[in-house]
Amino acid sequence: MADEKLARLREAVTGLGQISDKEKSGFISLVSRYLSGNEEQIEWGKIHTPTDEVVVPYDTLAAPPEDLAATKALLDKLAVLKLNGGLGTTMGCTGPKSVIEVRNGFTFLDLIVVQIESLNKKYGSNVPLLLMNSFNTHDDTLKIVEKYANSNIQIHTFNQSQYPRVVADEFLPWPSKGKTDKDGWYPPGHGDIFPSLMNSGKLDLLLSQGKEYVFIANSDNLGAIVDMKILNHLIHKQNEYCMEVTPKTLADVKGGTLISYEGRVQLLEIAQVPDAHVNEFKSIEKFKIFNTNNLWVSLKAIKRLVEADALKMEIIPNPKEVEGVKVLQLETAAGAAIRFFDHAIGMNVPRSRFLPVKATSDLQLVQSDLYTLVDGFVTRNAARTNPSNPSIELGPEFKKVGCFLGRFKSIPSIVELESLKVSGDVWFGSGIVLKGKVTITAKPGVKLEIPDGKVIENKDINGPEDL
Known part of the structure; x- marks a missing residue:
């Protein structure tokens, strides 16, 4: 039955003119692995907690060289790659998420460019920036990148693969059934970065320029900046792959974690965990770290493994309903590739290297006095003594960036805030200070x-009378 399905699908894919032969064969390979049902199951009893050799504590790293020439020599072996395939739709924006304004009029992309510019200027290095787009973000990104034409960085863009969504009940590519617009297609997750880097020609270009490592991170993670200590460590130890992990809090219980498994380091995602062990997986006692998706990878190793077709990451089936049609997307994650690389390690980094902006509540954090902006780097305010950030929950009225910005005359001071929960039709004046635990609830209607200048500390506010 599976063979028949695959044969029908293969025939239908052959006729799709919109994608390259390499994309077709990549897609067929993914589907055939999915249909074979040979995905390895994790045997729970074989899971071990990684040692400090496998997940290296950041504070044990040697200091990088201090002189300019040695630092330049390290940086000249590096390229930075940002995953730029996501749209800002969950935050009510059209176009690439990386062009949402984060702070002082700067977008994610502006900050990334300014950071690398200042590195190149300071050390006389030539760190290039690569943006992996999807077909959703490609055109917009090309227009945006034009404004950096005079910067001192080489900026390269390339697209990740474009695969057809599969109509679930017939198991046929949706575009072959006449769905030829963008909704008929999907980008197959960031695990696709390795073949796409190779297929685009960018991998060989970087190798020809003497680059040895690529630092990969999500474009919305403001903490993912170039770190000389990590780069220095990898070059000296010749690790082919390094995943930055950071201690779990209760907010991160679903994040993937690193395990030692049959002698190799491996990413364990919640989807792979047997039902009986899900609570154990979510416990922060046994699994203390989670994947930040900041990855450092050897370019030569990527080339070797892609050429050998050796990167068989776990498949993530993603069923969706689009325009009333049930479709299936098969995806992979870049972090899952760790087990295929030699001398792969985790690096237990400070939480400051994980500052993603997934929702407007995260935007409130980074726009507040909790952070300052210097040379494109978002730095935490030393006046906050609590190492963890305040927890912020904003109601649906604040979900879209435009609505969120409209409801604040200025972002409140939150240096001494523990938690904030806002629901209903709430509007903030300027110069407000929030401290401790604050709940603000507007009654329906x-x-x-x-009001401006209000200081609210450890208070539940349910109406004007509580102010």
């Missing part, structure tokens, strides 16, 4: 305005 009531507009609740917090």
